[in-house]
Amino acid sequence: MQNSKIVGTGSYCPELVLTNKDLERIVDTSDDWITKRTGIKERRIAKDGQFTSDLAAAAAREALAMAGLKASDLDLIVVGTVTPDRQFPSCACTVQHKIGANNAAAMDVSAGCSGFVYALSVAHNAIRCGASKYALVVGSEVLSAVTNWQDRGTCVLLGDGAGAVVLGPAEKDTGIRSIKLKSDGAFGDLLYSVDDNITRPVPSLPERHNHTKPFYLVMDGNRTFKKAVQCLEEIALATLEEAKVGVDELALVVPHQANLRIINALAQRLGLPEEKVYVTIQKYGNTSSATIPVALHEANTSGLLRPRDKLLLVTFGAGLTWGGSLVDWAA
Numbered sequence: 001m002q003n004s005k006i007v008g009t010g011s012y013c014p015e016l017v018l019t020n021k022d023l024e025r026i027v028d029t030s031d032d033w034i035t036k037r038t039g040i041k042e043r044r045i046a047k048d049g050q051f052t053s054d055l056a057a058a059a060a061r062e063a064l065a066m067a068g069l070k071a072s073d074l075d076l077i078v079v080g081t082v083t084p085d086r087q088f089p090s091c092a093c094t095v096q097h098k099i100g101a102n103n104a105a106a107m108d109v110s111a112g113c114s115g116f117v118y119a120l121s122v123a124h125n126a127i128r129c130g131a132s133k134y135a136l137v138v139g140s141e142v143l144s145a146v147t148n149w150q151d152r153g154t155c156v157l158l159g160d161g162a163g164a165v166v167l168g169p170a171e172k173d174t175g176i177r178s179i180k181l182k183s184d185g186a187f188g189d190l191l192y193s194v195d196d197n198i199t200r201p202v203p204s205l206p207e208r209h210n211h212t213k214p215f216y217l218v219m220d221g222n223r224t225f226k227k228a229v230q231c232l233e234e235i236a237l238a239t240l241e242e243a244k245v246g247v248d249e250l251a252l253v254v255p256h257q258a259n260l261r262i263i264n265a266l267a268q269r270l271g272l273p274e275e276k277v278y279v280t281i282q283k284y285g286n287t288s289s290a291t292i293p294v295a296l297h298e299a300n301t302s303g304l305l306r307p308r309d310k311l312l313l314v315t316f317g318a319g320l321t322w323g324g325s326l327v328d329w330a331a
């Protein structure tokens with residue numbers, strides 16, 4: 001069975017910057033609290049009329065250009081998102097149309113902040129089994145559209161952005177060496193959306209916040225934090241074990257960027273030095289499924305990645321969902 005490898009990366013984060021100081025004028029918070037408790041200094045916000053598919057298409061074009069491929073070379077598009085432009089058609093189909101990928105099948109994957117790694121798994125397995133040759137995988141979010149701007153516990157964390165990779169065929173034992181995915185719906189009450197338009201009342205989910213929008217996000221931050229650290233460590237070790245790669249062989253870890261303290265706790269548990277963990281949270285906040293591909297593209301274009309470097313992608317999000325991938329950088 002052949003393997004898949006990343007042949008191009010891209011990202012797009014909107015130009016509009018919302019700083020912690022700006023947030024001090026919106027909710028009862030401070031730059032000091034946000035910086036110390038999360039590591040975030042600023043985040044990007046999409047402008048009116050700029051949708052998840054627009055961000056995704058911009059990131060996709062960049063990834064295709066790096067891969068030296070045309071949009072028509074793609075036979076699969078998988079978009080991980082919790083903020084699609086609309087319920088249907090899928091964001092992936094809209095992206096397909098925007099970039100002109102007229103030979104591709106397109107679908108969305110909903111897996112919270114783990115959306116990118118889940119989408120990567122779908123595309124990777126399609127290439128492995130020969131159903132696909134070149135696949136576009138995107139994580140894209142306009143979280144500002146589902147943010148409760150009266151809830152200081154969540155609104156300071158979130159941002160908008162998109163990242164993309166193009167996958168192509170690879171020799172066995174190079175490229176994506178392992179992907180592990182896990183979910184546990186029993187913890188769905190930690191992080192969920194309230195949608196007045198379509199959600200029926202679910203007795204087990206506490207409605208703790210005032211409604212400011214018909215659709216918004218609710219999180220029990222403290223419990224989510226503890227589960228995140230535990231799940232990230234577990235999946236990191238399982239992903240490494242499946243690929244038969246030791247922690248000491250890793251060149252870089254690209255974790256989901258939800259909180260700098262979560263990232264540091266993971267690094268400490270794995271015994272990883274700070275310089276081996278890629279961090280972008282200070283600039284973009286938590287962009288859900290976009291954090292990993294945005295960070296990966298930045299690491300790639302900064303010249304940090306060398307052929308045969310071992311990279312670990314690890315993520316955690318609503319669902320609960322969590323996942324990891326060991327990438328043997330073959331680009």
Ligand code: UT7
Nearest residue numbers: 029030033113152153156221222224225228258259316317
């Ligand atoms: O993307 C995947 C899922 N997301 C995550 O993994 C995020 C996980 N959770 C977190 O990152 C952290 O739990 C938060 C950053 C959300 C909160 O940090 P914390 O250290 O867990 O704070 P806390 O919720 O325990 O709250 C501590 C205090 C509370 O005040 P009292 O009750 O001690 O007086 C909060 O009301 O901090 C208060 N607080 C704030 N103060 C200023 C909460 N948010 C803010 C804020 N500014 N923005």
